[in-house]
Amino acid sequence: MRLLWQDVPTTARDQVVARLGAPVVAERSQPGGFSPGVASRLALADGRRVFVKAVSAGRNPVSPGMHRREAAVLGYLPEPVPAPRLLHLLDDGDWVVLVIEDVEGTQPALPWRTDQLRQVLTGLERLAPALTPAPPQAPPLQETMKDDFTGWNAFAADPSRLDRFGPWPVTELDRLTALEARWPEAARGDTLLHADLRADNLLLTPAGEVVLVDWPHAAVGAAWCDVLFMMPSVLAAARPAGGLDPETLWAEFGPARSAARDDVDAVLAALTGYFLFHSTLPAPKNLTGLREFQAEQGVAALAWLRQRLERAGA
Template identity: 30%
Template sequence: MMTRLIAATDDLAAVLGERANGLAGTGAGGYDPGLTGQRHIFNQFASSLDELTDIPDAPVPTWVRNEAGTWAERLRLMSDQPMSTLVHDDIRIDNLLQRPTGEIVFLDWGAAGIGPDWLDPLLARLERVDQDWFDTSLTSSAALARIGDEAVTSWLVGIGTHLAVRTVTAVDVNLPTLQEFRRTESARFLSAAARRLR
């Protein structure tokens, strides 16, 4: 199933890139105002890294805190790169159907936006981010191979830190399990980034 998902997501990214032609230049900030802009999200990740000195109880390891400025700068540089692809931005096993013929159908487009062509291929691999398989699988995507290991690791540090900061700053009264989900996913992403830096 995972092999099929990876291939389908890589194909999806190519098709969405073609269909989003022209969207990147519309609206303030370089994206259609009706869609989420990943440029903004990358900058949110960077801001969370900037805020770490003021949030000592966020569950972020020392190695991230010691280089927070460097990680934030890398994410800001990434946010300046071209973002002209329509992205699903919520590739997860519970957002998929498999037809009897084996084809993958992508559901729940509520988070769709404009972003980099490598985002969906990366998200499709996150289920196994805590395994060596994740690292080796990156080479099978032309988009992920093009951006390189440093960008992938920086993104993992960014999202991991952002989720960690949210565990101590966000108030979600009607979502009692969300904080534990953030803690768990943050730890997975930051542990994967640490593994990739060894």
């Protein structure tokens, strides 16, 4: 469902080219993610390359707002953060076009390779001090996720939606709802989080650097939240290959080792409820595959959460 550069209205393309100072001579659309708009590497006539993201409200009513939020985040990211910088922003009220630095790198392989996963975990651990304290412009996680981290509460209002996920969450619904209610305090911190890390939002450079891309969900919270949010996608991708032990991976991340177990359980419960409940909703416009991906992550997160709770009660 992804668009190409030629699908952007001519007037918008002409304005971007005028700012770039050179015409576009080649395009390579990028795989991964769920943007319904343009996500392409563009080659310019003068030899430069840029990355362009563009979308309109007609493609999806939520996506332009996400591009605007990302533009704001890229404007206040601390300089040491390995992320591409915003070069130009075009916003005509309908189409939003971001021209971003192009990064020479590749996404981690799926299923995840152990060496690449450890490279990412090490990179994120080293990055945490540069993101702490967070820039004052960044919103708290409790604000950005307040309407999303309510999945178990929503299931409690309509338990029939839970049937597809097996008997355990139905039996434990009261406990899971109580855990979810604790997440705002459990996630409190002063670190700037990417808050949407997955393989398609990471680039590994030839120099061994881990670059974080796609920043619209950035928020402030506990330093360990970013890896916790990433874990379900890692576990879901690994499942066909025999799986990975989430507790072993979790213990390899420094901030995770200092996190209170009950706080981790509360945030993991909220994340699991978010994925599972949203997977039961109708698909958003032009976001093919999103609900299926949320279900995969939710099932993986649920298995990890159950493992943690049953071990704690043993």
